[in-house]
Amino acid sequence: MTADVSTSEAPPGSRPHARPRAPLGHRIYHSFILRRLLRSLFVVWVVASGVFLMVRLLPGNPVDVYINQQIALYGKSYEQAAAEASNFFRFDPATPIWRQYIDYLVGLVQGDMGTSIATPGVTVTEKIAQHLPWTLYSVGLALLISITIGLILGMIMAYRRGGVIDHAVSIIGSGFHAIPNYLLAILIVVVGAVQLEIIDYTRMRGNMSPGVEPEFSLRFLSDIGYHATLPMITYILTTVGTWALIMKASTTQVLGEDYVTVAKARGLKESRIQTNYVGRNALLPLIAQIATQAGFIVGGAIFVEQTFSYEGVGLLLFESINTRDYPTIQGVLLVVTVTVVLANLAADLINAALDPRIRLGEGGAA
Amino acid sequence: MSPETTTDPAPVLSARDLEVAYRTGKDTRVRALRGVSFDLYPDSSLALVGESGSGKTTLGLALLRLLPTLGEITGGSVAFTGEDGATKDVTAMTAQQLRRWRWSEAAMVFQGAQNAFNPVLTVGQQMADTLLDHAHGRMPRREVLERSAEALRSVRLEPRRVLGSYPHELSGGMKQRALIATGLLLRPRLLVLDEPTTALDILTQRTVIDLLAELRVEYRFAMIFISHDLALAAELADRVVTMYAGKVIETGTTKDIFTAPKHPYTSKLINAVPPVTGDLPELASIPGAPPSLATLPPGCAFAPRCELATDECREAEPELITLTQRPADMTHAAACIHHDQVHHERKVIARA
Numbered sequence: 202m203t204a205d206v207s208t209s210e211a212p213p214g215s216r217p218h219a220r221p222r223a224p225l226g227h228r229i230y231h232s233f234i235l236r237r238l239l240r241s242l243f244v245v246w247v248v249a250s251g252v253f254l255m256v257r258l259l260p261g262n263p264v265d266v267y268i269n270q271q272i273a274l275y276g277k278s279y280e281q282a283a284a285e286a287s288n289f290f291r292f293d294p295a296t297p298i299w300r301q302y303i304d305y306l307v308g309l310v311q312g313d314m315g316t317s318i319a320t321p322g323v324t325v326t327e328k329i330a331q332h333l334p335w336t337l338y339s340v341g342l343a344l345l346i347s348i349t350i351g352l353i354l355g356m357i358m359a360y361r362r363g364g365v366i367d368h369a370v371s372i373i374g375s376g377f378h379a380i381p382n383y384l385l386a387i388l389i390v391v392v393g394a395v396q397l398e399i400i401d402y403t404r405m406r407g408n409m410s411p412g413v414e415p416e417f418s419l420r421f422l423s424d425i426g427y428h429a430t431l432p433m434i435t436y437i438l439t440t441v442g443t444w445a446l447i448m449k450a451s452t453t454q455v456l457g458e459d460y461v462t463v464a465k466a467r468g469l470k471e472s473r474i475q476t477n478y479v480g481r482n483a484l485l486p487l488i489a490q491i492a493t494q495a496g497f498i499v500g501g502a503i504f505v506e507q508t509f510s511y512e513g514v515g516l517l518l519f520e521s522i523n524t525r526d527y528p529t530i531q532g533v534l535l536v537v538t539v540t541v542v543l544a545n546l547a548a549d550l551i552n553a554a555l556d557p558r559i560r561l562g563e564g565g566a567a
Numbered sequence: 568m569s570p571e572t573t574t575d576p577a578p579v580l581s582a583r584d585l586e587v588a589y590r591t592g593k594d595t596r597v598r599a600l601r602g603v604s605f606d607l608y609p610d611s612s613l614a615l616v617g618e619s620g621s622g623k624t625t626l627g628l629a630l631l632r633l634l635p636t637l638g639e640i641t642g643g644s645v646a647f648t649g650e651d652g653a654t655k656d657v658t659a660m661t662a663q664q665l666r667r668w669r670w671s672e673a674a675m676v677f678q679g680a681q682n683a684f685n686p687v688l689t690v691g692q693q694m695a696d697t698l699l700d701h702a703h704g705r706m707p708r709r710e711v712l713e714r715s716a717e718a719l720r721s722v723r724l725e726p727r728r729v730l731g732s733y734p735h736e737l738s739g740g741m742k743q744r745a746l747i748a749t750g751l752l753l754r755p756r757l758l759v760l761d762e763p764t765t766a767l768d769i770l771t772q773r774t775v776i777d778l779l780a781e782l783r784v785e786y787r788f789a790m791i792f793i794s795h796d797l798a799l800a801a802e803l804a805d806r807v808v809t810m811y812a813g814k815v816i817e818t819g820t821t822k823d824i825f826t827a828p829k830h831p832y833t834s835k836l837i838n839a840v841p842p843v844t845g846d847l848p849e850l851a852s853i854p855g856a857p858p859s860l861a862t863l864p865p866g867c868a869f870a871p872r873c874e875l876a877t878d879e880c881r882e883a884e885p886e887l888i889t890l891t892q893r894p895a896d897m898t899h900a901a902a903c904i905h906h907d908q909v910h911h912e913r914k915v916i917a918r919a
């Protein structure tokens with residue numbers, strides 16, 4: 202045995218574990234959370250302005266649309282319709298755009314998204330408050346179910362590569378992935394309700410059955426569950442396969458990592474390896490994707506909600522575009538944007554919490 | 568280094584005719600181990616040497632049944648004798664038996680240990696996982712901490728700093744030592760180290776080597792030491808096993824192997840060691856390349872590179888021939904027909 206073992210050695214590259222605390226101002230400037238918040242606000246402003254401009258680039262304005270409708274539907278004269286319109290709307294298309302923009306931004310800062318043009322007297326906030334919960338409920342729950350099933354399926358596929366589940370989910374999943382969700386919604390109606398008559402479309406459409414009141418009761422809950430079934434099935438079927446495939450790829454990669462083999466060598470329990478060693482690392486790169494998808498599916502809800510007459514923000518947006526209801530369009534798109542931005546912010550924070558390599562305090566994450 | 572022995576001690580680990588194949592295509596496989604046999608005696612250390620691709624890592628992984636999914640043990644057996652003297656057949660263990668046996672009796676420090684720790688858990692958590700899963704989840708927090716700290720101290724790491732650190736916060740040398748500490752947690756009877764120093768700079772290499780020599784005394788484990796670096800093997804090992812193309816081609820005490828190798832390949836390996844320090848750990852100076860496992864020549868696999876090769880060599884693969892009858896843990900054997908013609912002119916192998 203060698204006796205002359207050096208005992209006084211400071212390993213190269215070692216550094217103290219505890220990080221010294223920086224001055225307060227420095228910490229705020231470098232604060233990961235603060236910087237992310239500021240960036241999120243900036244994104245919201247850019248999108249709000251973009252939406253404002255684009256809405257006004259739509260051909261026709263709300264007054265023209267109303268006048269044309271009155272003429273076409275009721276055979277009124279142009280003068281008559283125009284007079285009614287100026288009574289009916291408190292919107293004057295002659296207001297300069299920059300004036301409208303300033304009013305809009307000032308209102309936004311005060312939390313006021315304006316008043317609907319098409320239904321005077323109802324604020325945009327009220328309209329969104331009526332519709333948003335339904336979308337959040339149907340899309341959110343569907344997404345939750347889809348992701349949960351997808352992640353579990355993906356892990357099973359990675360563990361049993363080439364197995365029955367792997368092949369089946371790969372084929373079915375990529376098939377459904379290729380179909381846009383509004384097309385699947387139409388297919389469900391056409392095939393399920395019209396041809397096979399296994400779906401009672403007339404009863405299932407809408408948010409709830411007539412006569413049912415929103416309350417905390419089993420009757421209400423089961424009724425809204427019943428009515429949300431078709432949109433939710435649409436969302437789940439079109440996304441679950443994708444989640445499974447992404448998770449399979451991620452898990453497969455992690456399964457090849459040294460630390461998984463070492464964990465096995467250490468004689469750890471299989472359940473612990475699957476959750477804390479494989480699952481957690483496989484999930485990390487997926488969190489950002491989950492957030493992005495969460496934003497997109499709200500956008501995708503537009504057509505699905507229309508098909509099933511499901512009165513969520515998607516349908517609201519569809520209707521307000523038809524009537525050129527500028528403030529409502531702006532409001533809905535803004536809410537969608539905020540959802541996407543919030544989802545991404547949440548993803549970053551969750552990532553930072555789960556992955557120690559992203560340092561919260563040092564703004565290491567780009 | 569080995570204890571004085573009068574009678575043959577029972578080996579801790581005994582591999583017999585071990586065969587491993589990797590699937591390389593739908594119906595194609597390569598034989599990465601071809602009938603490997605060797606014995607490892609208690610408290611002794613064995614160096615596994617050979618060029619890249621000779622199957623050293625494969626052998627280490629196969630001993631612990633840790634081969635990747637594409638690899639499979641296709642024959643032979645591995646027997647492990649525990650502290651209590653009971654011998655277990657590792658190749659016949661169930662998944663549950665394997666899980667219990669691994670790390671508590673046989674631990675392994677992997678090649679390229681830089682990614683051996685889960686990046687999202689602290690070193691302390693991972694050490695705790697190891698202790699808890701071998702104690703059926705029942706171990707007081709205090710004891711978990713104490714035992715982890717003790718293991719870290721024995722590799723001269725400061726527990727207070729390392730336990731709460733994430734792997735990316737440690738330097739390469741610290742990670743390597745933390746991994747060795749994790750290996751010692753359950754005081755295994757066998758420690759397999761695959762190139763434990765390759766990724767480290769010379770100074771850190773020295774630290775790890777000295778540490779291993781010291782730990783062997785303290786923890787009394789038998790050690791299998793896989794290395795490219797013969798000088799290092801000479802320093803740490805009691806016995807040497809030379810591998811070539813998935814076969815053991817020579818085995819003997821470190822002294823016999825280094826002073827009087829009986830296989831031309833071992834002789835060349837030794838002469839390929841850079842004379843002063845390990846500046847050139849790659850064994851670059853043996854002419855020719857190791858054969859592809861997919862297209863092995865019919866006779867001796869070394870024949871294309873061997874100066875002593877004759878037609879006889881190319882007919883049938885030579886078996887290991889026992890050259891000296893001594894206590895089992897001193898045997899010298901070589902798989903060369905012309906072993907009596909191997910005259911090794913000795914170069915100085917020294918390592919500071």
Ligand SMILES: Nc1ncnc2c1ncn2[C@@H]1O[C@H](COP(=O)(O)OP(=O)(O)OP(=O)(O)O)[C@@H](O)[C@H]1O
Pocket residue numbers: 589590591599617618619620621622623624625626635637638678795860
């Ligand atoms: N996962 C694998 N799939 C297919 N073949 C493999 C795999 N791992 C190793 N092999 C093959 O098995 C043979 C032995 O490889 P092994 O890694 O055991 O060699 P080694 O002696 O450890 O080499 P090194 O010194 O480079 O670490 C090589 O020919 C290699 O190509």
Ligand code: SF4
Pocket residue numbers: 830831832867868869870871873874875876877880885902903904905906
């Ligand atoms: S058996 Fe022949 S070819 Fe093989 S090592 Fe010995 S002398 Fe060389």
Ligand SMILES: [Mg+2]
Pocket residue numbers: 623624625678761
């Ligand atoms: Mg290797």
